[in-house]
Amino acid sequence: MPVNEAPTASAATAATAATAATAFEPTILAFCCHWCTYSGADLAGLNRMSYPANVRVLRVPCSGRVNPQFVLTALNKGCDGVLVCGCHPGDCHYVSGNYFARRRLMAFKRLLEFTGLEPERFQVRWISGSEAGKFRDTVIEVCDQIRALGPYRSGVSDDVSLNG
Amino acid sequence: MSLSTAEALTDALREEARRLLAEGTVAVVVGWEAGRFPNQTTPAFISDPEQAQRLVYGDYCVNTLAKYALGEKAAGKVAVCVRGCDSRGINRMIADNQLLRDEVYLLGLPCSGMKDPATGSLLMKCRTCTEHDAVTYDVLLGPATAAGHDGASADSSAGDSEHVSDEQRFTAVLGIEEMAPEKRRALFDAAFNKCIRCYACRKSCPCCTCRECFVDQLRAGWQGKQNNLAENRFYNITRVFHIGDRCIECGECERACPMGLPLMALNRKMVKDLKSLFNADDAGMTEENSAALGRYDLGDLEEFM
Numbered sequence: 001m002p003v004n005e006a007p008t009a010s011a012a013t014a015a016t017a018a019t020a021a022t023a024f025e026p027t028i029l030a031f032c033c034h035w036c037t038y039s040g041a042d043l044a045g046l047n048r049m050s051y052p053a054n055v056r057v058l059r060v061p062c063s064g065r066v067n068p069q070f071v072l073t074a075l076n077k078g079c080d081g082v083l084v085c086g087c088h089p090g091d092c093h094y095v096s097g098n099y100f101a102r103r104r105l106m107a108f109k110r111l112l113e114f115t116g117l118e119p120e121r122f123q124v125r126w127i128s129g130s131e132a133g134k135f136r137d138t139v140i141e142v143c144d145q146i147r148a149l150g151p152y153r154s155g156v157s158d159d160v161s162l163n164g
Numbered sequence: 165m166s167l168s169t170a171e172a173l174t175d176a177l178r179e180e181a182r183r184l185l186a187e188g189t190v191a192v193v194v195g196w197e198a199g200r201f202p203n204q205t206t207p208a209f210i211s212d213p214e215q216a217q218r219l220v221y222g223d224y225c226v227n228t229l230a231k232y233a234l235g236e237k238a239a240g241k242v243a244v245c246v247r248g249c250d251s252r253g254i255n256r257m258i259a260d261n262q263l264l265r266d267e268v269y270l271l272g273l274p275c276s277g278m279k280d281p282a283t284g285s286l287l288m289k290c291r292t293c294t295e296h297d298a299v300t301y302d303v304l305l306g307p308a309t310a311a312g313h314d315g316a317s318a319d320s321s322a323g324d325s326e327h328v329s330d331e332q333r334f335t336a337v338l339g340i341e342e343m344a345p346e347k348r349r350a351l352f353d354a355a356f357n358k359c360i361r362c363y364a365c366r367k368s369c370p371c372c373t374c375r376e377c378f379v380d381q382l383r384a385g386w387q388g389k390q391n392n393l394a395e396n397r398f399y400n401i402t403r404v405f406h407i408g409d410r411c412i413e414c415g416e417c418e419r420a421c422p423m424g425l426p427l428m429a430l431n432r433k434m435v436k437d438l439k440s441l442f443n444a445d446d447a448g449m450t451e452e453n454s455a456a457l458g459r460y461d462l463g464d465l466e467e468f469m
Contacts, residue, residue, distance in 0.1 A: 125468060
């Protein structure tokens with residue numbers, strides 16, 4: 001299981017230098033709906049499930065709260081991937097939030113892919129409060145995919161390879 | 165359109181504008197007047213009946229006038245010259261509660277596509293236009309394009325300008341969709357790198373009517389001030405997403421862009437997706453707001469789980 005292993009003392013020296021170029025650890029931002037996915041993540045913790053520490057969980061009231069600009073901002077500010085998780089359709093605490101999110105994020109994902117973003121970098125999943133296992137599996141899956149892709153280059157001013 | 169058609173329409177437009185202003189029906193007429201150079205026109209705002217003869221109509225009236233109605237409505241009722249694009253823009257602003265139908269008086273004009281003053285060929289935005297003639301008007305100043313259309317004006321590149329199929333309309337989008345992701349990224353990175361964020365696309369767009377745009381909300385800090393690829397991409401993608409479900413495809417953003425960004429390819433990508441995924445209507449055909457992202461359906465397709 002690709003769990004983020006704590007660095008050992010020996011790994012901190014020559015071995016790190018040798019593998020630094022290949023050992024890329026992505027940063028993934030996960031927007032989790034307070035009513036479902038956040039509880040699911042909590043349950044995963046209670047059950048002592050282990051998943052990569054690359055994921056940063058950000059609690060939002062509803063997947064409908066996720067403004068597409070959040071996704072762009074996250075990528076610009078150094079995240080390598082963004083995951084949006086909410087209640088399954090029909091289970092929204094606010095009745096319709098995830099239905100709006102579904103349309104909006106589907107269209108947005110297609111737009112981002114149109115401009116060349118890798119599909120894996122922005123993903124949306126429905127994870128309920130009892131689906132701790134699905135949360136763990138999703139995080140592992142997304143993390144593996146983005147680790148394989150490598151770091152996201154947003155083209156900020158220090159990213160000389162893209163400014164020209 | 166032929167010279168005689170253009171002259172007849174110009175005369176009819178001047179006469180109607182003079183009458184409306186003299187009667188006091190409207191406070192201002194928004195149309196076009198001759199520019200400094202041949203084949204150049206510029207939007208004109210006429211409030212004196214004596215000045216109505218400044219108005220012109222012809223092959224080079226490239227500006228879509230809809231957005232100007234908003235700026236003029238404080239003076240009173242605004243008469244706006246409308247073709248397909250202008251009238252859809254007016255409908256769009258009515259749907260967005262920016263304008264009341266009573267606040268405008270629409271002078272319908274036939275259109276067979278406008279020409280680029282620099283090259284004399286049909287404007288890009290007119291080649292892919294689906295509605296040449298006004299979809300709504302108070303008075304129609306000439307016969308519809310189908311009747312007024314004459315062979316002399318038909319640009320060879322325009323083909324049959326009467327019916328633009330979805331394939332023609334989405335040609336650019338389909339071409340880009342077929343590219344490999346890296347090529348698409350390179351294409352749009354090159355485009356966004358050119359962007360100088362003058363916001364002309366926003367200014368010219370009949371859908372961009374927020375009182376305070378997100379780029380001006382400095383304290384919220386959505387948009388950074390740097391001109392770099394990341395910020396330019398942030399602006400352009402957000403702009404498209406904000407207007408995507410309401411875009412009337414008038415093409416003013418792309419025409420107004422001084423850096424030649426492929427903005428309509430982005431807009432049409434949204435239009436095409438919303439149409440195929442959610443069966444969205446073409447925006448601006450009626451005064452009703454049916455923006456696809458403002459509603460939902462229980463049975464919506466899911467591409468993720």
